[in-house]
Amino acid sequence: MSMIGELFRSLFKKRATVLYPEERDRVHLPEGFRGKLEYYEEKCIGCSLCFQVCPSLAIEMVPEDKARFPKNQAGRRPIFNIARCTYCGQCEDICPTKAIHLTDQYEVIALDKRDLMVK
Amino acid sequence: MSFEQYVVETLEAIVFPGFIFIFFLALFYEWFDRKLYARLQNRVGPYYTGFHGLLQPLADFIKLLSKEDIVPDGVDQLLFTMTPLFTLALSVFAAFLLPISSTQGLVSFDGDAIVSVIILTFLCITVFYAGISTYNRYAIIGAERSFLQLIGYEIPLMLSVVGVVLGAGSLSLSGIVASQAGWWHIASPQILGFIVFVFAAQAELERIPFDLPEAEQEIIAGWNIDYTGRRLAMFRLARNIELVFLCGLAATLFLGGPLGPTVEGYTQIFYVVYFVVKSLFVLAILTVVRALFARLRIDQVVGFSWRYLLPLAIFQFIVVRLML
């Protein structure tokens, strides 16, 4: 019987639920949110530190010819399999040249796994 | 009986205050109950189907009808198929007793107040058979609990109805409604009977705090665990119609049924409006009770009924007796 006050007060309060598809703008994310990552090829130096530190084998090093990017003389660069990524952000921390940044995009949907590859 | 009176009567039975109207009223009541329950918990409740989820109960009903109807082996075939039909038939017949569009129900005879309460007991028995017919452990425990609960709340329920019958001096619902023309029963000391009736109705409908026969956390779905498809649809519809019946019965016994100030030409419409508004008020009380309490254990339910409901009902019975 003791919650009766709270019950009737909440009859007139605005509902707590955020109806996701309609009220998408009410969902506000903090700026440090770890969502889908984006990769800046020009900054990358091909040191493959991100490959070593990724706990879920989401990063794979592929050969890359040296001419395309002056900074990357190591002849290889990472590609990211977002399907395996757990958004832990270890690669963003370890990257010496800030080439990887986790955006605040949380709606990661794809019909085909191959679209989830960040080149 | 002349032919067109016959047609009018069947139409009345089938369409207006009869099955079709009761069917949609039951679905509306379920929507109202779920929406108010959600609003009390600061939630939204059904939202997407129809205007603010109005068609959600109908959608559930149709979905269940289209679902596969599994009959587990080792089940008592006769009981397994008959109990849903029996429960639905009983609750629809009970709904016919209620005076909706006029001061007397579709089926009105002397003594139908007592018959309506007996139907409630029959409904509990069909729940018991529904549980027993499937040899599922959870269903057996659910059925056993529904009977234990029946022992608890049945006598107070009877006493509160008998109290009203004594106060009104007539055994038929129309008589009770007529006696409340000037003074509703709820205003008199019958209000104790109203409180007992509300708790007993909550137990009859197996809603929290008395929802032991289908306690989701302990015995998953209790007695209706093995019913799927059409059978489950019938059980849920029967449960909703029973909800309409109980709220209507409370409105008739204590709140003066369809009576109220009416404009000259449209008395019938006003009767229906009054009936629905009053039973919605009783439904609101039932929903608030559902949101307020935690579920009691089976021994506590029987204890609560014998220690609180029964003395209250007896006291109300004595007071009414003295007042006469």
Added chain:
Amino acid sequence: MSVEEETFRELKDVFGDRILDFKIQKMRVYVKVPSDTYREVIRYLVLLKGIYHLETITGTEVKDGIEIMAHLGTGMPISIRTTVSSEDPRIASICDLIPGAEFYEREIHDLLGVVFEGNPNLKRFILSGDWPEDVHPLKKSFESKHNLPLREGFD
């Protein structure tokens, strides 16, 4: 003479040379004993010193067998370690002294195959029912590459 050395000094007086070696860290005492006095040390600690809390029992496969380590005590845990031969891993159970030890012993029995004599029900606890009987995954020799035949008819 910090608390750690004190408790170790007491153990050393009672058990003398049966304590093979020891290690003291901040708020931690490790004591190595042969496998037959493992139960005796724990009985001493539980009955005389009144230590009731068993953190857990850790099982590790080391070079010369399987090392069983029981961690006792609330404020400052005392760890009693002993090694058991990996061919025939047998050791006395401490379930009667500390009933709470039953689940830890059953877990090590599942993962490393150590038999605890005296454990009331030493049946399967952590591995799923259809995992084959004699394969113990935490052993270094266990390679998780191949798929294992399932054990039929488990409860």
Added chain:
Amino acid sequence: MSTFDIPIGPMHPALPEPLLLKLEVEGETVVGVDFDVSYMHRGIEKLLEAKTYFQGLPLVERICGICNAAHGLCYTLNVEKLYDKEIPARAQYLRLVVEELSRIHSHLLWLGVAAFEIGFNTMFMYTWRDREAVMDMLESITGNRITTEYSQIGGVRRDMPSNLVDRLLKTMDVVEERTKYYTKVALTERTIAKRTQGVGYLSPEEAKATCAVGPVLRASGVKNDIRADDPYAAHADVPFNVITYDSCDVFARIIVRAQELLECVSMIRTALRHLPEGPFRVKLPMKPNAGEALTRVEAPRGELFHYTLSDGGMKPYRYKVRTPTLANLGALRAMLTSKGRYVVNIGDVPISYGSIDPCICCTARVYFVDSRKGRSWVWTLDEIRERSRRGELLP
């Protein structure tokens, strides 16, 4: 009286995770109980041996879906013991703040689940609504609601700017006011009292014998809290008092957890007031020196135990995790068997089971994993169906 046994689980509305509880029942009273926690075994200890220390952190955080800040903190403290390097004080304070914040959200979650177990859905809805404020704070501080990965090997991952500190203090006022309201409801609501008093009784002797931990032990009157006995992170200089209650039943556990919430709020406030300046992270080499380390942290459910043995390489030789729920299973069995006058009703099972705040995914670890062949491949849907028909996919 003939008994037949009721299986509760592994798939059951009352159980958040797959645990099979075999109850031996006589009519409505429970006579015997047996567990089977093997449905969620994931073999994390074997998996940790295949990963380096730095890679192990995200995995350890995912042992438990609710109390992962505690797992992450215990892992980092444990590995830092191998380096024996000085960790900056600011990092220790920030770790304490995030650990207490995760304890608040875990206890609020538990209050809701416990209310749900006894059929009190309204309390469930309200507690989970108020928990959102705490989750938003966790999200802004650490970047993710649950898997915070805030404490790294060598300190903390992000600094806490002053605007976050102010927002956190405002949230603490809201949490404090709501917790006081819920404690009042738990004390005055008669149906809660009826369903929880005298239920799930665990005498102090039984609690000690079965090595129970955390709020379950403290609700039986035993004063035992790792934050006080063996202080870690900044617990030595942030004062708090250990809450105990002596009625040894589910009601006592509700009160202990509710008052611990208030303790967490006051601890966060003192920690934020005395937040020291300075670096929040120290760079540590990938290879720790050889040795062994043993750390215990007071997770929301009880005392969490991590042990590692390292042979100097980048990967641990052995990593042992013992979660609080495994310790409380023995206590749960003592609670659920009716002994003489103390009778357990079927209705009491879900709430007694819920009262130890079980986290089965902590208890059992990963079942089977494909080894690191270094190559990843994509199976089409029908390929998976084909493989499962041939029985190649393990259950």
